[in-house]
Amino acid sequence: AHLDRIAAVDGAVHAFLHVSADDALATARDVDARRAAGEDLAPLAGVPVAVKDVVVTRGMPTTAGSRILEGWVPPYDATIVERLRAAGMPILGKTNMDEFAMGSSTEHSAYGNTHNPWDLDRIPGGSGGGSAAAVAAYEAPLAIGTDTGGSIRQPGAVTGTVGVKPTYGGVSRYGLVALASSLDQAGPVTRTVLDSALLHEAIGGHDPRDATSLPDALPALVEAARAGRTGDLRGVRVGVVRELDGEGYQDGVRARFEESLDLLREAGAEVVEVSCPHFEYALAAYYLILPSEASSNLAKFDGMRFGLRVEPRDGVVTAERVMAATRGAGFGDEVKRRIILGTYALSAGYYDAYYGSAQKVRTLIQRDFAQAFERADVLVSPTAPTTAFRLGEKLDDPLAMYLNDVATIPANLAGVPGMSVPNGLADGLPVGFQVLAPARADDRLYRVGAALE
C-alpha cells in the first residue's frame, strides 16, 4: 500500500531520492512467513520505514543530497539500519534532504526540492524535509531523520508530524554521513508520539562502534508515551523559556503555543517561567561550531575515495587538481559557504576569537539548561518561529534561513533531547510545540508529548 501511495503522490511531493521496492517487498514477505510460522517478532516487524539519505545503507545509494556522492553505494549498513532490518522493518527507500543536512527547507538538495504536502508551493522544512513530507503524505508510516540543529524537529513542525532528537549518545551515529559530530543525532519522524517511542526504542541504545554512545540503557519510552496518553500530568513542572516564549514569532504560532500551555495546566502540570539568558547567543555559536566541524568532516570528499571524480579540463592530472575540480563541481553553494566559514573560524590567529568563543558560549548554554532543569522537569517553546514559508522565499538570504533554528539549536549545543509535537494549525498550516528534557530523560518528552496529542 505504501509503495502504491509513493507511486501515486511522490511525483508531486518528491520526498524520495531512491525507492527500494524489491528490497522492501522481500522483507515484508519474509516477515509474513515468519509470523505465519508462529515466530516471536519485534513490535514493529513488517512496518515500513523511510530513511534519510544521510544514513548509509548497504546496497542502496546514499548521496546525502549531494552531487559529490552521486552513484556511491555503501558497502555497509549504519547501526540504526542494521537494527531496522533486524526488527523486520521493510526499508521503503531514501529521503530527500538539504545537501549534507545544511539547511531548513530542503531547497539545498542537489536533486531538486521536496514539496510540503499541506501546500505544494511551500517548503517541508529541512534538512530532513523528505522524511517529514513522506510521513505527512502517508507515503511512509515511519521515517528516520537526523538533527544537528533542528533538522528533525523543524520539518516535523511545518508538516504536522512528530519529530524527536534523542539525547546525544542515545542513538548510534555509526554510519551517518557526519555533518557536525558533536551535534548530530538520528531520531524518529512519525505521525504519533507512541509511534516515535516504538521507533526510538528500535534504533536506540548502546553501540560499541560509536565512541560517543552512552553506555546506559534507554529509559522506558513506550511506557512513558502510554502514561502520557492518559492525559494526566499532575506533578510535572513545565518551564516556559522566557527567551523562546514566542515573542516576535508569527501570531498564529504564538497563539497555538499559549493554548497548549493552557492544556498542560488543565492536565495538572505546573507551568512556570524560566530564563536561559545565553540562548540569545546560541545561533551565533552554532553557526561557528557547525561550519568548523563540517569543514573538517567534509575534507574526506576528495574525488578519490567516494562517488564523483572530476578531472581538470586541461588534462593535467595531479591529486590536488582532481580534488579541486571534484569539490568545485560536486559541492553546492551552501556547502561551500560553510566550508569557507569553518576553515576561516579554525585558522591560526582567528581560532580563539571565533571557535574558542563559541565553545565558551556552548558551556554557558549548558549551564543555563542545568539551572532551568532544577526548576522544571521539561522546558517548552514553539518549535519554529513561522509556519512553512514559500519555496524560494529565503533561498537568497542565508541569515533568514538560519533564523529558523533559533528555538531548536540550544538542545544540540547542550546534548539534551527534544521533541516537536503537532500543535494545531495557523492560517491552515501546521504549527509545532517543542518539549525539551534533561540528557538521558527522553522518557519525559514522550509523557508530555503524548498528553498533548
Ligand code: GLN
Ligand atoms: N538548519 C540547520 C542548519 O542548517 C539544521 C541542520 C541540521 O539539523 N542538520 O544547520
